[in-house]
Amino acid sequence: MNKKILMELSLKRTLTCIILTVLTSLTTRAQTLCVIDGIPLPDSLLHVTINEMRSDSAKQIVAHRLGLIAPYAIESIQTFSADEQIKQGKNITFCKPPKDIIIMRTNSLAELQWVINGKLKKPRKKLTIIDYKLSPQRITEALPRGIKPTDILSADILTYINDPRMEKHPTIVIKTKHTAPSKNKRH
Structure with missing residues (x-):
């Protein structure tokens, strides 16, 4: 019984918020x-x-x-x-x-450059800093081939707003769990 009353109160509050939002946006x-x-x-x-x-x-x-x-x-x-x-x-x-x-x-200077484990990589699809700001989950859609979202340990966005070098792109720096094995391994 109490659950039903709480549910009705929650529904009324939600509807009131929706109505107020609609009214303020119309005015x-x-x-x-x-x-x-x-x-x-x-x-x-x-x-x-x-x-x-x-x-x-x-x-x-x-x-x-x-x-x-x-x-x-x-x-x-x-x-x-x-x-x-x-x-x-x-x-x-x-x-x-x-x-x-x-x-x-x-x-093209608004496009994100990708640095993964210290190496410049090409993304699966181009992503601008604006795309990222509006929808950060787009990073997972644009991850370079071979990188899974579950492999990511950290991701940082670097912007160069006050940098005098015009060629600087915003950069996403990703560190993953697994790094590619070295080809020049010595035993």
Whole structure:
């Protein structure tokens, strides 16, 4: 009997939270939609205004707020008015139209380099630092051949935001349980 009452209270609390979330999201003003490399970013990761993105320092603003990539890893930034795009007959549909749309593209300097047990390795599929930040489990999908997620002892992400060397990529450094046996083994 007590379990049933607790379950009903929990359900009521959950429904109340859902209703409040929906109501607050319906009453808030439309935000700017930021898309990097085809992936919409939540405001919690990057919140910028259309005026900031139209300024000469837009790349620096994005790099600083993301805290993941250097400004030179951002290839381009385009800004659009959502109303303008809809009026022009673009095939865009939104549940809740954004105020503005910002589309950014990164270059290869945003791609993660992979260092496994001290050696540079090629991943199964390319992964950018933005992909990683939005969904860290994508690392397991991109692991180089022969590496299993269960073999990983540690994984660290290195970013070179303030490094003056432009060729520095964000790097994932992985240490595994098993290292490849040495070919030059002496007995």
